[in-house]
Amino acid sequence: xxxxxxxxxxxxxxxxxxxxxxxxxxxxxxxxxxxxxxxxxxxxxxxxxxxxxxxxxxxxxxxxxxxxxxxxxxxxxxxxxxxxxxxxxxxxxxxxxxxxxxxxxxxxxxxxxxxxxxxxxxxxxxxxxxxxxxxxxxxxxxxxxxxxxxxxxxxxxxxxxxxxxxxxxxxxxxxxxxxxxxxxxxxxxxxxxxxxxxxxxxxxxxxxxxxxxxxxxxxxxxxxxxxxxxxxxxxxxxxxxxxxxxxxxxxxxxxxxxxxxxxxxxxxxxxxxxxxxxxxxxxxxxxxxxxxxxxxxxxxxxxxxxxxxxxxxxxxxxxxxxxxxxxxxxxxxxxxxxxxxxxxxxxxxxxxxxxxxxxxxxxxxxxxxxxxxxxxxxxxxxxxxxxxxxxxxxxxxxxxxxxxxxx
Numbered sequence: 001x002x003x004x005x006x007x008x009x010x011x012x013x014x015x016x017x018x019x020x021x022x023x024x025x026x027x028x029x030x031x032x033x034x035x036x037x038x039x040x041x042x043x044x045x046x047x048x049x050x051x052x053x054x055x056x057x058x059x060x061x062x063x064x065x066x067x068x069x070x071x072x073x074x075x076x077x078x079x080x081x082x083x084x085x086x087x088x089x090x091x092x093x094x095x096x097x098x099x100x101x102x103x104x105x106x107x108x109x110x111x112x113x114x115x116x117x118x119x120x121x122x123x124x125x126x127x128x129x130x131x132x133x134x135x136x137x138x139x140x141x142x143x144x145x146x147x148x149x150x151x152x153x154x155x156x157x158x159x160x161x162x163x164x165x166x167x168x169x170x171x172x173x174x175x176x177x178x179x180x181x182x183x184x185x186x187x188x189x190x191x192x193x194x195x196x197x198x199x200x201x202x203x204x205x206x207x208x209x210x211x212x213x214x215x216x217x218x219x220x221x222x223x224x225x226x227x228x229x230x231x232x233x234x235x236x237x238x239x240x241x242x243x244x245x246x247x248x249x250x251x252x253x254x255x256x257x258x259x260x261x262x263x264x265x266x267x268x269x270x271x272x273x274x275x276x277x278x279x280x281x282x283x284x285x286x287x288x289x290x291x292x293x294x295x296x297x298x299x300x301x302x303x304x305x306x307x308x309x310x311x312x313x314x315x316x317x318x319x320x321x322x323x324x325x326x327x328x329x330x331x332x333x334x335x336x337x338x339x340x341x342x343x344x345x346x347x348x349x350x351x352x353x354x355x356x357x358x359x360x361x362x363x364x365x366x367x368x369x370x371x372x373x374x375x376x377x378x379x380x381x382x383x384x385x386x387x388x389x390x391x392x393x394x395x396x397x398x399x400x401x402x403x404x405x406x407x
Contacts, residue, residue, distance in 0.1 A: 004117045005131035009048045033061045034114045044105025047074040048122040053110040065112035078154045079124040088126025090172030120151040126169030129155040143197045160190040202226045203233045219252030228309045236263040244268045261303035269295040300325035
């Protein structure tokens with residue numbers, strides 16, 4: 001018989017009525033050995049273990065009792081949560097006499113008993129599925145299996161839903177509830193069982209917030225990988241709603257821009273379009289109303305690229321204007337003007353002075369807004385931010401003045 005896992009229930013028990021010595025309760029180690037009962041009586045067992053009862057005695061403790069046999073074992077089914085948690089008590093036990101729900105028994109005459117492990121039940125209790133014995137039996141179980149009506153799946157489904165702080169078992173004396181010290185969905189045993197599935201459990205984990213309503217797991221690599229494949233299951237819009245000026249910061253393990261560059265509020269993309277437009281104007285060009293382009297960040301926003309989580313249904317028109325928005329910092333304005341003649345118009349020389357005055361006034365006004373509400377907060381130099389007016393390098397300007405954070 002396979003050994004019972006360490007730190008799990010270690011004893012079964014029998015109760016018999018001996019005529020000479022009165023009622024006696026005898027605990028039996030779960031070791032697969034047989035033993036004769038002094039006189040006929042009844043037997044009981046803690047769930048997770050089992051007893052085989054026989055009407056014939058034996059002189060060999062290393063064999064199962066001979067004769068007609070009856071087995072006492074918990075019904076082979078999904079273990080209810082209260083039993084899976086409350087009955088995982090190590091060496092502690094409750095008897096039939098005190099109405100303990102963790103014990104079962106039969107009123108049956110017996111002369112010999114053999115103790116054993118009921119893995120169908122034991123592996124569903126506490127965190128016992130992580131024991132070597134249970135893992136060996138359940139190593140091939142996957143959430144994608146067609147037949148999941150068995151103890152391996154019951155045990156793994158229960159474990160993978162347990163989060164840090166959830167009750168999972170009792171201490172060895174059966175007096176104190178032990179809380180999970182892990183978010184099991186992120187552990188190797190559940191990663192192996194779930195693969196790309198268990199999405200409900202992963203979504204629940206990645207939606208955990210603290211008492212201030214802040215998402216505490218979204219910055220982890222686990223949630224990043226999940227959200228990148230399943231953005232519709234993550235509360236990214238809510239998480240990113242106030243992250244416009246934090247894109248180059250790190251939350252837990254991941255740069256915020258990888259989470260949020262494609263998930264910012266519409267106003268952030270509107271502001272980016274306006275910044276691009278007045279930079280184009282400062283170089284002596286006017287373009288068609290850039291604010292009319294749709295706010296699809298995958299099409300217009302430089303940081304919504306590379307490793308960033310993207311909207312699944314994003315579609316781009318592939319226009320010159322989108323290319324201008326997405327790649328403006330990679331080429332001088334004149335290069336874009338050359339290849340996007342349909343949207344670029346040169347400002348006539350005769351009107352450049354008057355227009356220049358107007359543009360300068362607008363730019364100074366916009367600059368003051370940037371300085372008052374953005375650049376000033378990070379003490380970025382006035383000289384550097386003024387380069388925005390000359391369109392020197394929109395990516396650096398955007399990162400340092402608009403986003404308020406140097407890389």
